[in-house]
Amino acid sequence: MIKFRYICLSVAACAIVTLSSCSSGTPTAENSPAPNNVNPATKTTHTGSHSGHSSNKKVNINTAILSELDKFEGQLGVPALSHKIQASRPYGSPEDLVTKKVITQEQFDKIKDQVTIEEVVLTGEAKDVDYMTKLGLMKGHLIVAQELLDKNQPKQAEPHIGHPVEEIYVDVEDQIKERKVKEFKTTLISLQDLVKAKPKDAKVKTDLTSSIQAVDGAIAALSETERTNPSFVLQVMNGLLDAANSEYGAAIANGKVSAAIEYQDSRGFVVYANDLYKGISSQVAKKNPTAHKAIETNMAELLKVWPSVTPPAKPVKTPEEVTKLVTTIEQESQKVVDASSTQAQKS
Known part of the structure; x- marks a missing residue:
């Protein structure tokens, strides 16, 4: 079973890297820094905005956190592959995944177009999108934690409180400093310690509100x-x-929800994404009514997948059906992004 993951985002100029999941279990690893012996010539800078989502978004196997690597675990069906890839760093080339016997040549051939050792440095809007997305992932975790605390389930809430500080904060810490934001790692750690030591303490909910x-x-x-x-x-x-x-996708196996934490995290991310859309929906409806209607309709259908923070006995939709809904939303959203970019160029 997959031990632990979080979701983080590495954004290139023309793509938002597909992220994956958090799962149950005790945390065993955190994001690893870039290896010192990675050739600096592999560093590239990306600026500006994004222009779409594709299945060929590349993941840097030297620097990606577990959740980014998790997509390969799902594709290849190899348990704990994320950890295996991380443990065998650094890589001089993507092919080292085979040389170091992390995966077989046959497995590598299935993902070779999705992996790289190139480091991406973000600037401009791409950097801002990356920053807010990572914070949005934190928010999604905490939303779920709050729901579980409201149901008097502190033990189930604890992993969702832990993941933002254990897994995501490290990836956004530099940007927090750059933007002169007061550090809140201490706040997150204090909350996690409290929920572990005194899960029934009334202060838990107060501190969670402070974290949010x-x-x-x-x-x-x-x-x-x-x-x-x-x-x-x-x-x-x-x-x-x-x-x-x-x-x-990682939460569902054999037609059942096999990983409650992953189910819950996916719920948190969708709930927050929907909240974000509500804030701009009137603008999108005014300028791109057709795209708005499609986004709104598919988002409403997507929300039905998570009827409660507690996983249903039988999944409401298959991973394939969820992927179809997400893809449609992304495609319609991209039409709005592209239209905005075209308008900006004309101005």
Whole structure:
């Protein structure tokens, strides 16, 4: 069984990297820094906005966190592959996955177009989208934690409280400093320690609210203009939906929800993505009514997949059906992004 994951986002100029999932179990690893002996010539800089989602988005196997690597675990059906890839770093080339016997040549051939050792440095809008998406993933985790606490299930809530600090914060920490946002890692750690030691303490819910407010404060470091720009928000929203899609796929096995934490995390990401869309829906409806209708309809259908924070006995939809809904939303969203880009070029 997959031990633990979180969702993070690496964004290139023309793509938002597909993310995957968090799962049950005790955390065993965190994001690894880039290996010192990776050739600096492999570093590239990407600026500006994104222009779509594709199945060929590349993941840097030297620097990707477990959740990014998790997509390969799902594709190849190899248990704990994320951890195996991480443990065998650094890689001088993607082919080292085979040389180091992490996967077979046959398995590598299935994912070779999706892996790289190239480091991506984000700037401009791409960096801002990456920043808000990571914070959005934190928010999704905490939303689920709050739901579980409201149901008096602190033990189930604890992993969702732990993942933001154990897995995501490290990837956004530099940006938090750059943007002069007050650090809130201490707040997250204190909350996690409290829920572990005194899960029934009334202070748990108060501290959780403080943690959510801290994440919102970090998001507020972005300009209001950007945070209310449909093109920008849709890119963040689609990153969250990519994450949810991967998580949901990892949660379902043999027609059942086999990993409750992954099910719950995917719910949290979709709920927050939907909240984000509500904030821009009137703007999208005014300028792109057809795209808005399609996004709204498919989002409503997508939300039905998670009727409760507690997994249903039988999944409402198959992973394939969820992927279809997410893909449709992304495609329609991209039409809005592209239209906005064209309009900006004309102005």
